[in-house]
Amino acid sequence: MKYLKTTIIIIMFTFLIFPIFFHYQAEAAAPNDYLKIGLKYGGSSVASCSIRSENGFLLGTAEDRGFEEGMPLPAYTELVITYENGDVVIRDEEGTLLSSNLGSSGCIMPADYEDGGIIYYEDSPYRGGIMLPANSNSTMKVINYVTLEHYVYGVLNAELGHTNPEEALKAQAVAARTYAKMNLGKHSADGFDLCATTHCQVYLGYSSEYETTNAATDETKGEMICYNGEPVSIFYYKNSGGYTQNSEDVWTYEFPYLKAVKDEYCPNYPWNTSLSFDTIQAKLETAGFRPGTIKSVSINNRNNTGAVSELKIIGSDETVYLKKEKIRNVLGATIIKSNLFSLENSDSTGTGSSLGWRITNGSLIISMNSAVFVMNGNGSIEKLDEDDSIYGTNGTSTIQLGNNCSSDKTVTDGTVYFSGNGYGHGVGMPQDSAIEMAKQGFTYDEILKYFYTGIEIN
8 A cells, every 4th residue: 555655646737837827717607517616615615625436536637527537546545725825735644745736726536536536625525636736825715626417416505495386496497507507607707607605605515405306407407597498597595575676676787588477475574673873873984985974865766666775974074875685785785674664753653664665567566655645336436535444345354554645754863764564676486376386286397487588498
C-alpha cells in the first residue's frame, strides 16, 4: 500500500504541476451536464478543509460542463486541502504532499462517481465532485460540481418538503430544473452558476434526498417549462394570498407566461406586523434614501389584483415613494411578507385591519374606497351613503361584508401596523396552492399550466 501511494504521488506531480484554466460557459443544461454550485464563497471561503470518499478519489478537470478524468487516488479515503503560497495544495491525512496545485478548474471526484458515489466536504455529503478555486485573499471557494438532475435531487426537499403529494413534488421538480437552466451563470462573477441559498434555490445536497423527491425528479427527467418551444424564466414562492401577480407589476418586464391568475386553491395565510417610524427611517437610509424624520406613511396606489403598488412615506426632508417589489426589498421581505396588505395606526382596534373589501369580475378588481352603487331587486340603482353597511346573502343567510369606507389609511402616529395575506413576490407558482391542487387530484402539468400562462412542458 505504501508503494502504491508513492507511485501515485510521483505521477500526480506530473499531472497537476500546472494550473488548469477553465473558460466559463453558461449556455448548456442537459440532464447529464454539470453545474457549479457555490457552497462557500466570499466571507465564508475557507483556508483549509477535508474531503472524504469511502472508495477513493479521482482527480480531473471540469470542462465544457463535463468531467475529464485525470489521475486516480484509490488508496486514499481522506484528503486535506489547504491554500499555501498562492496554490491549492492536496495532502493525505499524514501530511504527505500529493499535489502542489489543484488548479482553478481542478475537480476532486469520488472514484465511483458514475455509480452513485458520494463525496464529503467536511461532514456534508454531496453527489458529483468538489472544486476549490483559490481567491486572492489566501482562501478557497468550495464548489459542488454536480449534474443537473442530481442538483434537483438536492433542491426538491429543501424547497417543498418530501412529505408533500407526488404531483406537487413533480411540479416543483420541473420548476426547479427550469429555474436552474435559465439562471446558469447567475453567480458568474463569483466563478460558479448558482448559490445554495434562497438567493437562487435552496440546495442541501445528498443529505436532503428522499425516495419521494428523487422519484419526482426521475419521473420528470429533463422536463422544463417552455413557451413557444423554448425554456423560459420562471419564478415560484410560498403563498399568493388569493391572487398571483403580473411580472411587470412586481418588477419591470412583462412576460406573456407570467400573468396574474385568480388563485382558487390558495390556503389562507394571514400575517400582521408593525414597524416604528424610526425603524422605517433607518431602513430607508440603509437603502440610500434621506427622508429625515418620518411624518406619515400611506398606500398611494394598488394594482388590479389589490396588491400595493406604491407606498408613500413623507419625511421632514423628502417624500419617498416605494414602488412594487421595492416595498418588500427595502422594508424587509420576511417582515412585509407580501404586497397584499393594508395599514392601521397604533391606536386602532386590534393589530391591524383586513385588506378591505374589493369587487371583482374574476379578472379586474376595483377598490370600494370611492362611491359605491348597488342595484336592488327591481333593477333600481342607488348610491350608498358613507355610513351604509354592505351585506351579502346566499338566499338563506345574510352577513355584513363591510362599510363604504377606505381601508387605505394614512398613518401618522409613529407606528405602522401592517395586516396582510400571502408570502412572497407573487409571480408564478405558489407552492402552497400547488400542494392543495395535488391533494385535489390535479396532475403536475395541470398545476404548472394553471399558474404559468400558455406554457408547455417539454
